[in-house]
Amino acid sequence: MSDCASIWRRYDADERRLTGAVSERMLDLGLLRPGMQVLDIATGRGEPAIRAAKRVAPNGAVLGVDVAAELLAMAAERAADEDVTGLELRVADAHSLEGVPRGRFDVALARWGLMYFDDPIAALDSIRLALRPGGRLVAAFWAEPELVDYIHVPRSALASLMALPPIDEDVPGTFRYAHRERIERDLASVGFLVNHVEERWTPVMEASTDDELIAWTRSFGMQRLLVDLPDPMQRAWERRLIETAEPLWKDGRLRLGGVTRLVVADRPG
Numbered sequence: 001m002s003d004c005a006s007i008w009r010r011y012d013a014d015e016r017r018l019t020g021a022v023s024e025r026m027l028d029l030g031l032l033r034p035g036m037q038v039l040d041i042a043t044g045r046g047e048p049a050i051r052a053a054k055r056v057a058p059n060g061a062v063l064g065v066d067v068a069a070e071l072l073a074m075a076a077e078r079a080a081d082e083d084v085t086g087l088e089l090r091v092a093d094a095h096s097l098e099g100v101p102r103g104r105f106d107v108a109l110a111r112w113g114l115m116y117f118d119d120p121i122a123a124l125d126s127i128r129l130a131l132r133p134g135g136r137l138v139a140a141f142w143a144e145p146e147l148v149d150y151i152h153v154p155r156s157a158l159a160s161l162m163a164l165p166p167i168d169e170d171v172p173g174t175f176r177y178a179h180r181e182r183i184e185r186d187l188a189s190v191g192f193l194v195n196h197v198e199e200r201w202t203p204v205m206e207a208s209t210d211d212e213l214i215a216w217t218r219s220f221g222m223q224r225l226l227v228d229l230p231d232p233m234q235r236a237w238e239r240r241l242i243e244t245a246e247p248l249w250k251d252g253r254l255r256l257g258g259v260t261r262l263v264v265a266d267r268p269g
C-alpha cells in the first residue's frame with residue numbers, strides 16, 4: 001500500500017464524518033434527483049460520488065473517476081458496505097476523460113480536485129464536453145490561505161521559526177483556485193456560465209490530544225516543508241504548533257478546517 005493510501009485508511013472515517021455536509025450541499029446545488037446521470041471528477045475515496053448514487057437511485061447512475069486506483073478501491077469497499085447501487089468507479093485522467101461518454105451527464109461534481117490538476121483548463125473543457133447541453137458543474141475549492149486553518153495554523157507555527165517559501169498559487173496545489181476570480185476566469189474560458197458561488201467553513205480534522213494534532217498535521221499539508229528539517233527544529237515546530245492551536249480548543253476537542261468555496265457553473269444549452 002502506498003503512503004498516501006495508508007494515511008487515508010487511517011483518517012477516512014473521520015474525514016467522511018467531518019466533511020459530509022460539504023458533499024451534501026454540493027448535491028443540493030446540483031439539484032440531484034432520481035434518474036439523473038452524474039459524473040464525479042477526482043472522486044478519490046468516493047466523495048461525493050457515493051452520496052450522489054444514493055440520491056439518483058433507483059434508475060440514475062454515477063460514474064466516479066480518479067487517477068488513483070488505490071483510492072478507488074477504498075471507494076468501492078465503502079460503496080459495498082453501504083449497499084450502494086448505480087455507481088461505477090473507473091481509473092481515468094480528468095484532463096482527457098478518455099472513454100467517458102460525451103454529452104451524457106446532467107451534473108458533474110468535483111470536490112477539492114481541480115486545483116491539483118496540471119492543466120485544469122483542459123480538464124474543465126473535458127468536463128464541459130461530458131455534460132449534456134444545459135448540464136451543470138458543482139465544484140469545491142479551498143479559499144484564501146489565511147481562511148484555511150488546517151494549513152495556516154501549522155504553517156504559521158513554522159514561519160515563526162524560519163523563513164518559508166511563499167505559497168505559489170500558479171502551480172497545482174491547495175490554493176491554486178483560492179481566489180474566486182481565477183476559477184471564474186477559467187470556467188468562462190471554456191464556455192461555462194457561473195451562476196452561483198457560496199462559502200462555508202468546514203472542519204477536516206479533529207483531535208483530542210496534542211499528539212493527534214501533530215500526527216494529522218504531519219500527514220496533511222506540512223510533509224514537504226518538514227521533511228528535511230533537523231530534529232531539534234522539528235521539535236520546536238511541534239511546540240510552536242501546540243501553542244498556536246491552543247486558543248482553538250473547545251470542550252476538550254480541537255477542530256481545524258477552512259473556508260471552502262462552492263462554485264456552480266452551467267454548460268449553456
Ligand SMILES: C[S@@+](CC[C@H](N)C(=O)[O-])C[C@H]1O[C@@H](n2cnc3c(N)ncnc32)[C@H](O)[C@@H]1O
Nearest residue numbers: 042043044047066067068093094095111112113
Ligand atoms: C483532495 S483529493 C479529493 C478527493 C475527493 N473528491 C474528496 O473530496 O474526498 C484530490 C483527488 O484528485 C485526484 N486527481 C489528481 N489528479 C487527477 C487527474 N489528473 N485526474 C483525475 N483525478 C486526479 C487524486 O488522485 C485525489 O483523489
